[in-house]
Amino acid sequence: MLLSDLNVGDKAEVTGLTAEGSIRRRVLDMGLVKGTRFKVLRVAPLGDPIEIVFKGILLTLRKKEAAGIEVEKTGEAGDRVPMGEQKRRHRHGS
Amino acid sequence: MSRLKEIKVALAGNPNCGKSSLFNALTGSHQRVGNFSGVTIEKHEGYVDYRNYRILFVDLPGTYSLTAYSPEELLTRNYLIDEAPDMVVNVVEGPNLERNLLLTTQLMEMEVNLLVALNMYDEVQSQGIDIDVKQLQRLLGCHIVPTSAKKKQGLDSLLDHVVRVYEGDIEVKKNKRAFRPEVENAVDTITELLAHEPELGRHNLRWLGIKLLENDKEIYNIVRQYPVWVKVELALQQAMQETERVYTTDPELSITEDRYAFIRGAMQECVKHAPGRKRSLTDYIDSVVLNRVLGIPVFLFIVWVIFHMTFTLGTPLMDGLDTLFSMLSETVASHLANETLRSALVDGVIAGVGGVLIFLPNILLLFLGLSFLEASGYMARAAFVVDKVMHRFGLHGKSFIPMITGFGCSIPAIMATRTLKSPSDRLATIMIIPFMSCGAKLPVYVLLAGAFFTPAAAANVMFAIYMLGIVVGLLSALAMKKTILKSESEPFVMELPPYRWPSLRSVLLQAMRKAMMYLKKAGTIILLAVLLIWTFSNYPKNPELDAELDRRIAAIEQTSADEEEKEQAIIEAENIISAEQLEYSVAGRAGKMLEPFIRPLGFDWRIGIALVTGLAAKEVVVSTMGTIYSLGEADETSVELKTILKRDPGFNQATALSLMVFVLLYIPCVAAIGVMRKEIGEWKAVAFYGAYAVTVAWIFSFITYRLAQLLL
Numbered sequence: 001m002l003l004s005d006l007n008v009g010d011k012a013e014v015t016g017l018t019a020e021g022s023i024r025r026r027v028l029d030m031g032l033v034k035g036t037r038f039k040v041l042r043v044a045p046l047g048d049p050i051e052i053v054f055k056g057i058l059l060t061l062r063k064k065e066a067a068g069i070e071v072e073k074t075g076e077a078g079d080r081v082p083m084g085e086q087k088r089r090h091r092h093g094s
Numbered sequence: 095m096s097r098l099k100e101i102k103v104a105l106a107g108n109p110n111c112g113k114s115s116l117f118n119a120l121t122g123s124h125q126r127v128g129n130f131s132g133v134t135i136e137k138h139e140g141y142v143d144y145r146n147y148r149i150l151f152v153d154l155p156g157t158y159s160l161t162a163y164s165p166e167e168l169l170t171r172n173y174l175i176d177e178a179p180d181m182v183v184n185v186v187e188g189p190n191l192e193r194n195l196l197l198t199t200q201l202m203e204m205e206v207n208l209l210v211a212l213n214m215y216d217e218v219q220s221q222g223i224d225i226d227v228k229q230l231q232r233l234l235g236c237h238i239v240p241t242s243a244k245k246k247q248g249l250d251s252l253l254d255h256v257v258r259v260y261e262g263d264i265e266v267k268k269n270k271r272a273f274r275p276e277v278e279n280a281v282d283t284i285t286e287l288l289a290h291e292p293e294l295g296r297h298n299l300r301w302l303g304i305k306l307l308e309n310d311k312e313i314y315n316i317v318r319q320y321p322v323w324v325k326v327e328l329a330l331q332q333a334m335q336e337t338e339r340v341y342t343t344d345p346e347l348s349i350t351e352d353r354y355a356f357i358r359g360a361m362q363e364c365v366k367h368a369p370g371r372k373r374s375l376t377d378y379i380d381s382v383v384l385n386r387v388l389g390i391p392v393f394l395f396i397v398w399v400i401f402h403m404t405f406t407l408g409t410p411l412m413d414g415l416d417t418l419f420s421m422l423s424e425t426v427a428s429h430l431a432n433e434t435l436r437s438a439l440v441d442g443v444i445a446g447v448g449g450v451l452i453f454l455p456n457i458l459l460l461f462l463g464l465s466f467l468e469a470s471g472y473m474a475r476a477a478f479v480v481d482k483v484m485h486r487f488g489l490h491g492k493s494f495i496p497m498i499t500g501f502g503c504s505i506p507a508i509m510a511t512r513t514l515k516s517p518s519d520r521l522a523t524i525m526i527i528p529f530m531s532c533g534a535k536l537p538v539y540v541l542l543a544g545a546f547f548t549p550a551a552a553a554n555v556m557f558a559i560y561m562l563g564i565v566v567g568l569l570s571a572l573a574m575k576k577t578i579l580k581s582e583s584e585p586f587v588m589e590l591p592p593y594r595w596p597s598l599r600s601v602l603l604q605a606m607r608k609a610m611m612y613l614k615k616a617g618t619i620i621l622l623a624v625l626l627i628w629t630f631s632n633y634p635k636n637p638e639l640d641a642e643l644d645r646r647i648a649a650i651e652q653t654s655a656d657e658e659e660k661e662q663a664i665i666e667a668e669n670i671i672s673a674e675q676l677e678y679s680v681a682g683r684a685g686k687m688l689e690p691f692i693r694p695l696g697f698d699w700r701i702g703i704a705l706v707t708g709l710a711a712k713e714v715v716v717s718t719m720g721t722i723y724s725l726g727e728a729d730e731t732s733v734e735l736k737t738i739l740k741r742d743p744g745f746n747q748a749t750a751l752s753l754m755v756f757v758l759l760y761i762p763c764v765a766a767i768g769v770m771r772k773e774i775g776e777w778k779a780v781a782f783y784g785a786y787a788v789t790v791a792w793i794f795s796f797i798t799y800r801l802a803q804l805l806l
Contacts, residue, residue: 022163025163042380045479059589060478060590062586
C-alpha cells in the first residue's frame, strides 16, 4: 500500500519508492529508504499535508508526495493508545 | 605582530543543525554578508584570529545532501570544488545524528579535508544520549569535536583542531567506504575511463563516477563534453542493468541505501539512547499548535501578532523619522537662497533618502519577528498548516507569510520570500505581493472613498478593494504557475525541527542584516529613481509662468486689501502657477500623453500625472492631486481636496472606484521595484511583471468603471 493510504496512528515500514525526480531525491535524503519504520503522527488542520515520525525526525509531506512511497503496515492505530487520547484519559495537573 | 597564516574553512551542515549559531559564536563581529556569485543565496563570511592564524570561515547554505536538485546543494559542492577551501567543518546536530550523517558520508566521498563539529552537545548530554566519539572517529576517518554554539563550549577545541588538521598534525583518512560490489565495479570502471581525460584531473574521479551513477545532471553535462563519454555511457548502462538484475533497483537507490546502511551500522556501534524516551516539549507544543481544530486559529493569531508588532510599533518610529526629515528639510530650506538648489536638495535628495529610510523600522521589526519564528521552529509548522490552501493556487505553504506581509509593505514582503527554495515558487510569490494592498495605498482609498461614498459605503468599498487584491493575486499565481512558471515546484517534503529558544543575538543579527541589505542595495536604485521623478515633475520650467506669478503678486500687492487677504491671494496665485508648472513639466506631458490610454477608465491627464508621480510612492498620488487641483499641500483628510473632487465634472463615483482599482493593481513604488529587481536578479522578469501589472490594472479598472456607470 501507499504511505498516503495510511491513517493517523498507523505504523509502517518503507518497502519501495516510485516517486521520481526531485521528490524522490528529497525523500531519500530525509532518510525514507527501504526498511525505515515510521508512524503517522497527524494530518494538517486542512487535511493535507501529513506528518510522520521516524528516528526522532518529524517529517511533513503532501499526500501527493506520500503516494510515491510504498509501505507495509506494521501496526494499526488501535495497537496502542494514541498520544492525544492518552492525555485525555489520565488528565492530571495543568 | 608577525603576519598571520590564513586558513580557509567552509562550514557545511544540515538546515537547523546550529551551523549559523556556531558561525556567529566563532567569528563574533568579524562578519560580512554578500551573495554567492550568480545566485541570490546569502554568503556569510567571517574570521577569527587564533594563535598565529587567521581562520576564515564561510558559512555555506544548509543542505541535507549534495545533489544537483537544489541551488543550495549545487552551490555547496561547486564551492568545495572551485574554491577548494583548506578544509570543511561539517556541523552535525548531535541529538539528530543519524540523518545528519548522510551529508557527512557525501563529504567523505568528495575526499575533502574533513573535520566534524558534533554540535548541540549540551543537548546530547541532557537527553542522556551516549555517543562513542572515538569509535565514530575511527569509522568516519576524521576527527570529531563536541561543541555547543549556544553554551559556547568546545569552540577553542574546534579552532585547535582546525589548526592541527591544517598543519597536518591530524591526518584525515580518506576512508574508502565501499558500496555493494556491483556498484563498486561500475565506479572503478568509470573512474578508469575518466582517467584517460587529463582535463578532468582537477576533479576527484571516484566522486565523478559515483555522481554519474547517481544520475547527476550537472556531472553528466561536464563529462559529456569529452570523447570518453561514449564509453562512460556504455558503462553506466551496464551498471544499470546489473543492479536492476541483482537488486531490482537502480544504481542511484543502491548508492543511497548503502550510505544509510553504513550510517545505521555506525549508529548501532557508537550511539546509545537513554531508555524510554520522554515525551518532549516539542510534542506538547505541537499537540496544540498543529491540532486539527486549534492549528488554524493559532496560526492566524501568530501572524496577527507579527503583523501588528511590525506596523503598530513601526508607525510611531516611521512618523518620527518623517518628522526628523521634515525638520531637516526646513532647516536646509531656510539656509539656502538658491531656489533650484533648494528644491533639488529638499524635494529631491532629502525626500529621496527619507523615502528610503522611512521603511527601515518596519523592515527591522518584521524581520525580528520572522527570524524569531524561523529560529524557534514555528515557520516550518506555519507552512504545514496553510500549505493546502496555498497549494491550490500553485504556491507553497511558505508563500503565505510573505504574502500577508505585503499588506503592510511590499518591500519587506519581497525580501521575506527568501525562505522559498524553488525559484519558480519564489518568483510567483514575489510577483503577486504588490497586489496585496500596501499601507501606502490606503491614503488614496481614504481620500476617494471618503469623498464619493457615505462612511458606511466607504468601508465596504475599501474592504472590496482589499479582497480584489487578494483574488487577483491568487489567480495570477495560479495562471503563472500553469504557464510561464511551469517548472517543477518545490516538493513539500519538509522536516519540522524541534522547538528551540532562539538566541537573541542571532535573531537581532539576522534582522540587522536584512536592514543593511535593504539600505545598501535597494537604497541606490530608489534614490536614483526618486531624483529622476523629482526632475521630471519640475523640468522643463516655463519661465513665462514665473514671470506671470511675479506679475500677479505685484498686482495683488497693489490692491487695497489688508495684509491677511493679500497673503491668501498670493498663496492661491502660487498654487495656480505651480499647477501650471507641473502641467508644463515632463511628468505633466507624460500625463497628457497617457490620456488617450486612460480615457476609457474615466481618467483625464491630471490623474495621469498623479499616476506617474505615484511611482515614487503611492501616497504621492494624493499630494500630486492636491497640486494639480491648485491646492498646494494636501493629504487624504484634506476637506478642500474632497470638495474640489466632488465638484469636478470629470470626477464621479465610477471614476473614484476605477482609480482605486488602478492604484491597487498597477506598478508599485520604485522602492518596491528596486527590491524586486534585487531579489529576482534580472530586469527581464521585472519588466514582465510591470507589463502584466499595468495590463491587469487597466482591464480591471475598465470593467469597474463601466459596471459602476451602469449600476450607480
